[in-house]
Amino acid sequence: xxxxxxxxxxxxxxxxxxxxxxxxxxxxxxxxxxxxxxxxxxxxxxxxxxxxxxxxxxxxxxxxxxxxxxxxxxxxxxxxxxxxxxxxxxxxxxxxxxxxxxxxxxxxxxxxxxxxxxxxxxxxxxxxxxxxxxxxxxxxxxxxxxxxxxxxxxxxxxxxxxxxxxxxxxxxxxxxxxxxxxxxxxxxxxxxxxxxxxxxxxxxxxxxxxxxxxxxxxxxxxxxxxxxxxxxxxxxxxxxxxxxxxxxxxxxxxxxxxxxxxxxxxxxxxxxxxxxxxxxxxxxxxxxxxxxxxxxxxxxxxxxxxxxxxxxxxxxxxxxxxxxxxxxxxxxxxxxxxxxxxxxxxxxxxxxxxxxxxxxxxxx
Amino acid sequence: xxxxxxxxxxxxxxxxxxxxxxxxxxxxxxxxxxxxxxxxxxxxxxxxxxxxxxxxxxxxxxxxxxxxxxxxxxxxxxxxxxxxxxxxxxxxxxxxxxxxxxxxxxxxxxxxxxxxxxxxxxxxxxxxxxxxxxxxxxxxxxxxxxxxxxxxxxxxxxxxxxxxxxxxxxxxxxxxxxxxxxxxxxxxxxxxxxxxxxxxxxxxxxxxxxxxxxxxxxxxxxxxxxxxxxxxxxxxxxxxxxxxxxxxxxxxxxxxxxxxxxxxxxxxxxxxxxx
Amino acid sequence: xxxxxxxxxxxxxxxxxxxxxxxxxxxxxxxxxxxxxxxxxxxxxxxxxxxxxxxxxxxxxxxxxxxxxxxxxxxxxxxxxxxxxxxxxxxxxxxxxxxxxxxxxxxxxxxxxxxxxxxxxxxxxxxxxxxxxxxxxxxxxxxxxxxxxxxxxxxxxxxxxxxxxxxxxxxxxxxxxxxxxxxxxxxxxxxxxxxxxxxxxxxxxxxxxxxxxxxxxxxxxxxxxxxxxxxxxxxxxxxxxxxxxxxxxxxxxxxxxxxxxxxxxxxxxxxxxxxxxxxxxxxxxxxxxxxxxxxxxxxxxxx
Numbered sequence: 001x002x003x004x005x006x007x008x009x010x011x012x013x014x015x016x017x018x019x020x021x022x023x024x025x026x027x028x029x030x031x032x033x034x035x036x037x038x039x040x041x042x043x044x045x046x047x048x049x050x051x052x053x054x055x056x057x058x059x060x061x062x063x064x065x066x067x068x069x070x071x072x073x074x075x076x077x078x079x080x081x082x083x084x085x086x087x088x089x090x091x092x093x094x095x096x097x098x099x100x101x102x103x104x105x106x107x108x109x110x111x112x113x114x115x116x117x118x119x120x121x122x123x124x125x126x127x128x129x130x131x132x133x134x135x136x137x138x139x140x141x142x143x144x145x146x147x148x149x150x151x152x153x154x155x156x157x158x159x160x161x162x163x164x165x166x167x168x169x170x171x172x173x174x175x176x177x178x179x180x181x182x183x184x185x186x187x188x189x190x191x192x193x194x195x196x197x198x199x200x201x202x203x204x205x206x207x208x209x210x211x212x213x214x215x216x217x218x219x220x221x222x223x224x225x226x227x228x229x230x231x232x233x234x235x236x237x238x239x240x241x242x243x244x245x246x247x248x249x250x251x252x253x254x255x256x257x258x259x260x261x262x263x264x265x266x267x268x269x270x271x272x273x274x275x276x277x278x279x280x281x282x283x284x285x286x287x288x289x290x291x292x293x294x295x296x297x298x299x300x301x302x303x304x305x306x307x308x309x310x311x312x313x314x315x316x317x318x319x320x321x322x323x324x325x326x327x328x329x330x331x332x333x334x335x336x337x338x339x340x341x342x343x344x345x346x347x348x349x350x351x352x353x354x355x356x357x358x359x360x361x362x363x364x
Numbered sequence: 365x366x367x368x369x370x371x372x373x374x375x376x377x378x379x380x381x382x383x384x385x386x387x388x389x390x391x392x393x394x395x396x397x398x399x400x401x402x403x404x405x406x407x408x409x410x411x412x413x414x415x416x417x418x419x420x421x422x423x424x425x426x427x428x429x430x431x432x433x434x435x436x437x438x439x440x441x442x443x444x445x446x447x448x449x450x451x452x453x454x455x456x457x458x459x460x461x462x463x464x465x466x467x468x469x470x471x472x473x474x475x476x477x478x479x480x481x482x483x484x485x486x487x488x489x490x491x492x493x494x495x496x497x498x499x500x501x502x503x504x505x506x507x508x509x510x511x512x513x514x515x516x517x518x519x520x521x522x523x524x525x526x527x528x529x530x531x532x533x534x535x536x537x538x539x540x541x542x543x544x545x546x547x548x549x550x551x552x553x554x555x556x557x558x559x560x561x562x563x564x565x566x567x568x569x570x571x572x573x574x575x576x577x578x579x580x581x582x583x584x585x586x587x588x589x590x591x592x593x594x595x596x597x598x599x600x601x602x603x604x605x606x607x608x609x610x611x612x613x614x615x616x617x618x619x620x621x622x623x624x625x626x627x628x629x630x631x632x633x634x635x636x637x638x639x
Numbered sequence: 640x641x642x643x644x645x646x647x648x649x650x651x652x653x654x655x656x657x658x659x660x661x662x663x664x665x666x667x668x669x670x671x672x673x674x675x676x677x678x679x680x681x682x683x684x685x686x687x688x689x690x691x692x693x694x695x696x697x698x699x700x701x702x703x704x705x706x707x708x709x710x711x712x713x714x715x716x717x718x719x720x721x722x723x724x725x726x727x728x729x730x731x732x733x734x735x736x737x738x739x740x741x742x743x744x745x746x747x748x749x750x751x752x753x754x755x756x757x758x759x760x761x762x763x764x765x766x767x768x769x770x771x772x773x774x775x776x777x778x779x780x781x782x783x784x785x786x787x788x789x790x791x792x793x794x795x796x797x798x799x800x801x802x803x804x805x806x807x808x809x810x811x812x813x814x815x816x817x818x819x820x821x822x823x824x825x826x827x828x829x830x831x832x833x834x835x836x837x838x839x840x841x842x843x844x845x846x847x848x849x850x851x852x853x854x855x856x857x858x859x860x861x862x863x864x865x866x867x868x869x870x871x872x873x874x875x876x877x878x879x880x881x882x883x884x885x886x887x888x889x890x891x892x893x894x895x896x897x898x899x900x901x902x903x904x905x906x907x908x909x910x911x912x913x914x915x916x917x918x919x920x921x922x923x924x925x926x927x928x929x930x931x932x933x934x935x936x937x938x939x940x941x942x
Contacts, residue, residue, distance in 0.1 A: 105838045378832045454653070494901065513656060595763060
């Protein structure tokens with residue numbers, strides 16, 4: 001099935017200031033965002049993700065590049081002529097207008113009929129479960145309620161694309177988790193393309209169809225949540241999303257199955273197309289894929305590497321326990337399920353196993 | 365696809381076209397008349413409004429005008445009594461209002477202090493005139509000093525209160541922790557820190573006193589003319605270029621004092637930013 | 640010394656000074672307005688409301704009370720000029736206040752200072768500057784003839800007109816309009832404008848639907864600060880109106896300087912005072928009503 005491109009970002013660069021004071025916020029980003037998808041721009045603060053969003057909304061100028069919306073050039077249109085709406089980070093609700101009038105604001109500017117405005121306002125207020133508070137002022141509402149109004153206000157004009165700028169960051173944890181599910185459902189119900197900006201990897205993994213990982217103004221990886229978690233494109237992505245153990249290694253033989261020799265000794269056979277013989281690489285393995293066995297334990301999978309290690313710290317987290325292990329002069333992290341294995345004590349000598357199938361080879 | 369630098373002028377949504385130009389016009393409207401007055405004070409012509417050549421002659425003539433001297437001296441005497449009196453009262457009141465804890469007459473006092481700002485000047489002027497006339501108080505300059513002290517209080521009070529509010533009360537607590545009693549804490553911590561605020565208040569009170577015209581005009585008896593009242597009589601009796609010169613001097617005094625006040629208070633702001 | 644004693648000691652000088660020299664005179668003036676005039680100035684100690692009656696009515700030759708519009712005309716002129724000056728000041732001040740509020744901090748402080756300077760300089764001198772500009776053969780006429788708009792010996796002839804008074808009033812009190820306007824606009828969250836634009840508002844609609852409602856406290860506050868002193872203005876009508884086009888302030892002054900009708904002057908002054916009280920009440924109400932917006936605006940900026 002061919003997907004329709006909603007937002008086409010072509011070689012967009014944004015530079016603030018000039019001369020020595022110039023700062024590149026967005027560096028030559030090319031990205032296609034499809035119709036009806038939930039796309040997340042994920043990155044640390046200051047990485048340029050919000051700048052990118054603001055350029056789509058029209059609040060910022062591009063230094064170079066083009067942005068097309070459903071095949072039409074929009075870069076010369078002011079924000080009030082772009083068929084996109086934004087949910088702002090701190091909501092930016094109009095304090096002098098009631099909830100209803102906030103939601104009706106965009107429709108009124110579009111010169112809709114009073115009947116149409118009323119119908120649409122009631123519709124989106126129902127969608128966000130805010131009908132009961134329509135006559136309230138924003139100042140009389142909790143953060144979660146303001147959040148819903150901001151959402152209703154942005155959805156009311158039925159935009160082709162909805163931009164969400166860290167909309168959950170001001171909410172407390174419980175509310176944030178509830179809103180995640182709701183946002184996802186809302187996107188599926190309305191069929192509107194959502195572009196969601198966040199620095200919270202959990203949020204990104206939980207909601208997105210695709211995640212765009214951005215760092216220092218550049219796209220590091222685009223992919224489904226599974227892809228960016230299980231097959232990160234580089235060290236930045238591996239470290240930013242979830243936790244990762246990094247093992248330095250060198251590539252030994254060519255062929256379909258390559259052999260990687262770790263700096264600390266030991267070899268792993270992994271099939272990967274990306275590297276050539278002689279390359280210095282990093283082998284990444286997630287903590288929950290590291291197996292921890294008693295010293296007398298037996299190898300559980302044939303294509304894995306076993307090493308001796310010592311438990312230096314353990315953190316009990318309820319459903320799982322995190323272990324810090326000293327192994328060949330470096331610290332490895334492991335994450336074990338409660339009850340699945342015998343528990344370990346700090347100072348225990350153990351055996352760890354690194355399954356080759358779960359390793360990911362990254363160029364150094 | 366090559367992407368050249370974009371040609372169209374981008375304007376952030378909060379940037380309204382034309383507002384910059386209108387603001388330039390606004391400042392021109394504020395300052396051009398003042399500059400015209402200053403320029404004409406250096407006009408060599410005998411006629412106040414017709415330009416001939418650059419000359420100091422009207423300033424030199426001021427030096428010889430004994431009436432202007434005595435009016436200027438009267439203005440200074442009034443300001444040098446009224447401004448300190450108002451500043452002392454404003455300082456005491458501000459200390460009580462900001463550091464005095466809760467008390468019943470707070471709102472009343474706040475209203476009382478702002479009262480001279482609210483009442484139209486002409487009303488204050490005639491009320492004071494009636495007051496002095498009916499009680500037969502006729503003490504020359506002292507009448508003017510009393511009247512000035514009243515409307516100087518709110519102007520002295522505002523910066524002093526602001527400075528006190530910006531000051532960390534923890535400093536006084538810290539002083540007391542270091543064995544200072546309440547008086548020592550005031551003497552060695554609060555007062556030195558408040559000095560720039562008090563100076564600002566004094567400066568504003570002084571400017572307001574020097575500049576006052578309407579109240580002085582109504583209250584002043586014969587022989588106790590201040591500079592603005594004298595300038596008014598000069599304008600009434602026929603505009604000579606001398607008026608431009610003395611007006612310029614009066615402007616200069618205000619501008620200098622207010623600039624000193626501004627530098628004092630912006631130094632205060634920077635100190636806060638660091639602290 | 641107890642804290643109560645200290646408080647009393649701190650406040651007493653201010654209470655006494657303002658109480659005796661401000662409230663006292665105002666009360667005496669109120670009493671005088673209800674007394675009979677003495678033709679040589681001063682009053683007879685007899686209760687008499689004729690000063691208030693005199694504002695609208697006059698005694699004719701047959702000692703009958705008759706409507707006399709002379710003072711009503713002055714009152715109307717004062718109101719019209721004060722309203723006009725307030726409107727013009729708002730029109731001139733609004734874009735400037737907005738522009739200054741959007742500047743970087745250091746420039747903002749400097750520009751605000753430049754607005755306050757005229758406020759602190761002598762009002763008489765600043766108004767006199769307009770005599771040099773508007774007067775016959777003055778700066779404007781010279782510029783006009785230089786630009787060939789008028790002949791060499793012609794005059795634009797604005798002096799001693801209502802227009803001249805209007806210019807003088809706007810010029811006198813413009814800083815009092817801009818400062819509260821600026822304060823409101825600086826508090827306003829720019830992101831609300833982005834939200835408005837995002838919801839399809841053009842620049843005109845942003846002003847009308849967002850900026851104006853949100854800066855209403857500043858608009859009302861500034862308007863009152865300009866309107867009240869304009870009503871009581873004395874210098875501008877005196878210097879630029881030539882003392883012929885009287886306003887309320889000059890009418891009061893006249894009663895004490897030349898006409899020597901103290902009770903009538905006091906009655907007009909009481910009228911001015913009443914208008915001030917009404918204006919302050921309007922302002923307080925507006926401030927209360929709009930306090931909510933500013934609060935949330937501040938919160939949004941804080942977060």
